Amino acid sequence: MKLNTIGEFGFIERLAKGIRPKRSVVKGIGDDAAVLPWMRDKHLLATSDMLIEGAHFKKTQPPEKIGWKAVCCGVSDIAAMGGLPKWALVSCGLPKDLPVKYADGIYRGIKKAAKCFSIDLVGGDTNRSKKIILEVVLLGEVKKKNLVLRSGAEVGDFIFVTGSLGGSIYGRHLNFVPRLKEAQTLVSNFKVNSMIDLSDGLSSDLNHIVKQSKVGAAIYKELIPKSKKARGVEGAISDGEDFELLFTMPKSDAFRLLDLKHKLFGIPITRIGTVTDKEFGTRIIDIFGGMQAVRPKGFRHF
Amino acid sequence: MKLNTIGEFGFIERLAKGIRPKRSVVKGIGDDAAVLPWMRDKHLLATSDMLIEGAHFKKTQPPEKIGWKAVCCGVSDIAAMGGLPKWALVSCGLPKDLPVKYADGIYRGIKKAAKCFSIDLVGGDTNRSKKIILEVVLLGEVKKKNLVLRSGAEVGDFIFVTGSLGGSIYGRHLNFVPRLKEAQTLVSNFKVNSMIDLSDGLSSDLNHIVKQSKVGAAIYKELIPKSKKARGVEGAISDGEDFELLFTMPKSDAFRLLDLKHKLFGIPITRIGTVTDKEFGTRIIDIFGGMQAVRPKGFRHF
Incomplete structure (x- = not known):
């Protein structure tokens, strides 16, 4: 049996099975972002989006827009929880012969979006990969009454x-x-x-x-x-x-x-x-x- | 100029340039994990690791071990900050013709590691990709005095x-x-x-x-x-x-x-x-x- 037999959501249901988060988790798998305990009047939000060349964008598209999109997908998730984004971790897989100019373009788009939505870039991971991969983790906050x-x-x-x-x-x-x-x-x-x-x-x-x-x-x-x-x-x-x-x-x-x-x-x-x-x-x-x-x-x- | 001309760390330095996180960030880019404000006596830790088929593992290796490794890389980062892991978001890129059995194996390894280190799986993202990609985000805590x-x-x-x-x-x-x-x-x-x-x-x-x-x-x-x-x-x-x-x-x-x-x-x-x-x-x-x-x-x- 191949993955496309059970489909994306079938697979997600399958892997979520048996996962019962501790009671401290406000909301685990199954919403736009995870909701975690944080402050007296606020929850912490965490969401993670992967963008892969070929599936989410083409290499021929302007790199700045690809970077912009990578951040904005997560901002959209945080928005849909009623929250505000705060911090981002950006991981990437990049071909080793990728022009530095292109990689710079991606990160220019990432920084532009971060600035636009008051997000601090606080970490990430850099890897070699044949296809371009971008993964943006956004942490945010939501007032409990706004969740x-x-x-x-x-x-x-x-x-x-x-x-x-x-x-x-x-x-x-x-x-x-x-x-x-x-x-x-x-x-x-x-x-x-x-x-x-x-x-x-x-x-x-x-x-x-x-x-x-x-x-x-x-x-x-x-x-x-x-x-x-x-x-x-x-x-x-x-x-x-x-x-x-x-x-x-x-x-x-x-x-x-x-x-x-x-x-x-x-x-x-x-x-x-x-x-x-x-x-x-x-x-x-x-x-x-x-x-x-x-x-x-x-x-x-x- | 290609990425391999400036090298991985050259590129990281380049992209970190101009990023000055707000004062609320305890430690941003440049350590094993980002350190963020949380409770009176604890900081929040966040780290993100991407594993790519070909660079970090081969498809011929047992999938359970690949899942185990994906989580444990992050646990190692959190450990090196003096902290304890708490929550994980797991994103993946998987070929659509990947046997479900293989994908199950990866997630069995992930769940095994999560159980072993008392980590709650709280979210993630599923994507189609030609190569297998695993990205594990770990959130953790560290007592301020232990950082x-x-x-x-x-x-x-x-x-x-x-x-x-x-x-x-x-x-x-x-x-x-x-x-x-x-x-x-x-x-x-x-x-x-x-x-x-x-x-x-x-x-x-x-x-x-x-x-x-x-x-x-x-x-x-x-x-x-x-x-x-x-x-x-x-x-x-x-x-x-x-x-x-x-x-x-x-x-x-x-x-x-x-x-x-x-x-x-x-x-x-x-x-x-x-x-x-x-x-x-x-x-x-x-x-x-x-x-x-x-x-x-x-x-x-x-």
Whole structure:
């Protein structure tokens, strides 16, 4: 049996089996970041993202953007927990005949992103490798009262996304700005019940929230904000690496958000559906009354 | 100009340039682990190690040992700071046609090491890659009074190593037991001025201590404990991946250690030299009075 037989998430489930972290761990495997005990009023967040040449970027792409992306993937994870990034460890595998100029470019992008999001580079590891590999570990903090997990969605919550979805592969995946500011505004002003960043694609990431919250979801097809580059609504639902936020909140907060969103945010915030009970499943409803089950269809590594 | 023109450490110096962490960071780039503010009496430690097929292990080697090694490299780093590991994030790149059995083996090794050193697996990232890549991030804690840096060696300190050196490539590098217990005994009972784990080779790692402490070192050739598999004293000095501890302590503590070592430790603890002033440089002295400058000769990735 090969890895692609059981698939990426099958493999993750398999390896997570039997891992029962000590009670001191607030949240282990299965969210955008691990949540660990820290200070009286704050948790420590830790997340780790690996970018591999060929899978996440091409060598022909500008190195500065690759470095930028490596950091911003992690910032997006920390944002989706309601937290702020603080420290980064950057490890790399680089070909020994790589031009120093190219390596410098990668690190220029890394430093630019670090500066932009007030992150201190505090360590890492350098290795030889045939393909370029970048691994960024981000440590961050979240006020206990601001922590948002994937597992907190409640029946009746409104479902929202930031920005517009799909077609990220045509450029945005390399120069996106993670929604850190927006996430902070959300958790500081509203009761956010669940949140995730859209890295694998709406259908996949919604599935994480639905599964972990033990609920269902009704998504209104015509409400999904499609980016100009998306291949229709299908692309907006399945394409990976949007790095937008998907979140749910109780109706009363949701109405307040719909009222205030133009004042508080410089980007679109769109209601796309409602959290239902588990029995309903996850379905897309169109204005003609059509209803279709959503299968998680986003990017899979194997 | 290619990376192998400036070399691994040249590149690291280059990329560390211009990085000035905030004052809240206790110790950033340049030690076995980053030291970050945490509790009143403890610091947080963070270290990250990448293992790449071809550079650090071969696919023909038992997967369980590869997983074991991936965790233990980090444990060795945490040990060398005087700390204890607590949490791990494990990221991997795996070929999609890799047998599930092989991937299971890697994670069995990871879990075995985690159990052995009381580490909670709290997160990670799974990716597709042509070569197997493993990245283990370890977070740990160190009592403030136990923290040992590379930069604390003082003129007159005695220089010690644990175990025996060289020839790790013939097997030990895959099943070594990191010197966590020994490091804890050392920092709890003695004044350890500086410490590092031997990953790049004695000559390279001694050079890190010497440079960061702004001192020199006299190493007594005949005192270096050679492993049976080492190619003579040359191998013991240059071979990488011993994962033993190299440390220095003031003379009075050193004599006490020499007295107590058989009682306190189950492994050899050997004095191999003395910390000198910077002008002396780093030299190996033999019993015939010969003296030779030590150049850092350990493993280089490029």
